[in-house]
Every structure is written in structure tokens, then in C-alpha cells.
Amino acid sequence: MEVACCIAGCGPAGAVLGLLLARAGVDVLVLEKHADFLRDFRGDTLHPSTLQLFDELGLGDRLLELPHQEAEVLSVTTDDGDFTLADFRRLPGRHRYLAFMPQWDFLDFVVAEARRLPGFELRMRAEALGVLEEDGRVAGLAYRDQDGAAHQVRARLTVAADGRDSSLRRSAGLRPRMFGAPMDVLWFRLPRHPADGRQTFGRLAAGHLLVLIERGGYWQVAYLIAKGAMDELRQAGLDRLRASIAGLVPFLGDRVQALRTWDDVRVLRVQVDRLRRWFRPGLLCIGDAAHAMSPVGGVGINLAVHDAVAAANLLARPLRDGSLSTWHLARVQLRRTLPTVVVQWGQRTIQDRFLSPLLEGRLGTGPPGVLELLRRYPVLQGVPARLVGLGILPEHVRSPTADDYLRPSARAGV
Ligand SMILES: Cc1cc2nc3c(=O)[nH]c(=O)nc-3n(C[C@H](O)[C@H](O)[C@H](O)COP(=O)(O)OP(=O)(O)OC[C@H]3O[C@@H](n4cnc5c(N)ncnc54)[C@H](O)[C@@H]3O)c2cc1C
DSSP: OEEEEEEEOOSHHHHHHHHHHHHTTOOEEEEOSSSSSOOSSSOOEEOHHHHHHHHHTTOHHHHTTSSOEEESEEEEEETTEEEEEEEGGGSSSSOOSEEEOOHHHHHHHHHHHHHTSTTEEEESSOEEEEEEEETTEEEEEEEEOTTSOEEEEEEEEEEEOSOTTOHHHHHTTOOEEEOOOSEEEEEEEEEOOGGGOOOSEEEEETTEEEEEEEETTEEEEEEEEETTTHHHHHHHOHHHHHHHHHHHSGGGGGGGGGOOSGGGOEEEOOOOEEESOOEETTEEEOGGGTOOOOSTTSOHHHHHHHHHHHHHHHHHHHHHHTOOOHHHHHHHHHHHHHHHHHHHHHHHHHIIIIIHHHHTTOSOSSOOHHHHHHHHOGGGGHHHHHHHHTOSSOOOOOOOOGGGGSOHHHHTTO
């Protein structure tokens, strides 16, 4: 099989790139190894800059018709009271909030839009196995279908959007630089009662950080543990975890039994890494395959989507007219390096200066000084909102639509 572009992985990066290239009239085949998108506890936060991109595509209103929750402020509760960390109402633009939307709904939506376009094809239960090489360049990939049969796809451009354990980038000999992280995250659900009445918030106490994301009928809870501490926690027993949750957030005490076994608790192995080179001739890595992000700030999806938009902006025309060169791929990395480096630097600073001492119980008593500062000068609450919500160098949709290639007379129907 031969296509202009073959994308491995239909997460946020692969799905959005597939949509944008098909919209520009490029033939694109997306391969996804799972049968559906129904995986719990993935990145679910859509930031204002990402919502803005969907507005630019004319899809923003329809996207927001899907069930979601909106958080206008992010706050944290300490033993000394409540503090506001970020106030998104201080942002410019139409979307002054974070939207929490299940990732499967988001991906179903993007794929449904892409499927309306003639050049888009998605194959589920198709696992990319590795790149095909020809004269020193990547000329496509090999994949296994749902029946276990192996196939080859030849493509002008192969994109690794297969996440942070990308097998495609490994097969192409690209190795990320690992930065390490001091923590892992436990994710679980607890029932939410109408009287709980709190928006998404964090609970900070000596040795602990817990984040409660309001998901309509339930709380999605992130519970930070020191890296590698899971075995110890398991040995201590589930009751110890339940008691810790109830101690931190007393109103959850009456429902911690909803955690019946350890199967109700997922562990996110936090990983921060980045490729030195995101490309080889014929191959580009984007999203987590190019840079795994820490969960700090919940920016993973948004960076992945913005990578996809930058790639489509820079590659759609050369892919369509057959002039794609390695220089075009290098420009995608050039464009996206600054936002990635800055965000990872910020995340690592927060991990090393704050989360690591917190989890080791080395943090002094009383709220961190920065929280006091944000409380005293509320205008500063717009700064974290801007960094998280809009990010650095947010992308805008500039890739063409297929109609842009038609002669003006054809566009006018003459
Ligand atoms: C538990 C958890 C919580 C998170 N919380 C947040 C959050 O709150 N906010 C946020 O913004 N980010 C969060 N993230 C990170 C966020 O999910 C990722 O940064 C984002 O999904 C990256 O998008 P991606 O498309 O690059 O990769 P992924 O979302 O990882 O998508 C990769 C896709 O490729 C598929 N795939 C993998 N290998 C192959 C293969 N060989 N062949 C074909 N398909 C393949 C996978 O099935 C997957 O669908 C979280 C991540 C996890 C794991």
C-alpha cells in the first residue's frame, strides 16, 4: 500500500495531524493498535489554546457540545486554608477555563470529523512494528493487523505519534534523553456527591499532594507518591491508602471503600524525556513520542495537539506537491523545541524544588511562599493561568484546505 503520509498512533497528536492533513487534501493512513479509545485516566484537559485551535477549524462549538467540565480557577487547600493557584478568567479570548473532557470522547470527535474527508483512513487494531528503510531514508512502516498478519505501507512521510514508549522511534534508532522524575501518580475514581460542591482542586499537606478533578458523577483523583514507592504502599495495604485519603480530604472518608482492590488504582509511571532529533529523512516524531511530559500542569495533550498543528502547517503543502525534504521536518522540530524545552524546564523545576522535598517530608510547615504571594496579589494568578492555558508560542491553524489548491475559477464554480 502507498500513501503520502502514514501515522502510527491515534492519540491526540496522530488524530489531529491526520485530520489536518486530510483537510489539506493529503492522503493519510492512521494506524492505532487498540480496538477503541476507551482507556481510563489519560490526559483529559483541553486548555484554552487548544480550544482556540478548534475554533479556528470551525469545530469549537461542536466540540464543546460533548460532556465536559469547565474549571475557571485552580486552587489548592492546605492546613492553613484555600489558595488560588491560577485564575483563567484573567486570560484574553473566548475560552477562559480549562475543559476536562474524557480523552476517548475527544478522539472519537476528531476521528469522526476526519472520516468525513476523502483522504483520511484509520485502521484500528493495527500495530506499527517498525520503519522500512530504503537508501538511508525511512520509506514507510511495517504493521500487524488484528489477525496477526504483517503488512507494509510505503509513505513519503512516516510519523511516529505512538506515545512515550514509541516502538517506531526505537526501530528508527532515535533515543530520547531521560530527565528522571521524583514521583509516580496513582489514579483512581471516587463517587462524587452533589453536596461536595467543590470544583477541581488540590490538597497539599506534609508529605502529600492529592488532586481532585470534578468529573460530574465522580471525582478523578491523582495521588502523588515518591518514585518507586508503589511496592511499599501495596505491602502496607489498601486500608493505609484509604486512611490517607480520608485524612487529607475528610469528606471522602465515607466513600473510600469504593476502592475495593488494587485493580481500582492505576499507576502512572511519570517520565520526562525528549529526543535530541525529532526526525530522520522520511520520519518525524511528534507528541509524547518526541517528548514525554510530566503531569505537572496537565499539558501533555495540548503540546501533542500543537505539535500536530505545527507539523500540518509546515508539511501539508510539500507533502501535497511532492517537494517534502528533510529540511521541512527539521523546521517542525525548530518550531516546537522552544515550547517543549521551556515547559519541561518548568515542570522539572517544580518537581525538584517542590514535589521532591514535599514527598520526602522535607518541606517546612506552613504554605509555600509562592501561595502567600498569589493570595496577596491576585493579579499574579493570571501568570500561571497564562503559562498553563496559553503556553509558549501557541500554534494557529495555517495549513491549507483542499479547496485552497483549486484554481480560483474552480473555487467559484466557473
Ligand atoms: C494516566 C495519565 C494521565 C495523564 N494526565 C494528563 C492530563 O491531565 N493532562 C494532559 O494534558 N496530559 C496528561 N497525560 C499525558 C497525555 O495523555 C499525553 O501527553 C498525550 O496523550 C500525548 O499524546 P500523543 O498523541 O503524543 O500520545 P498518546 O496519547 O500516548 O497516544 C499514542 C497512541 O498510539 C497508540 N500506539 C502506541 N503504540 C502503537 C503502535 N506500535 N502502533 C500503533 N499505535 C500505537 C496508543 O494506543 C495511543 O492511542 C496523562 C497521561 C497518563 C498516562
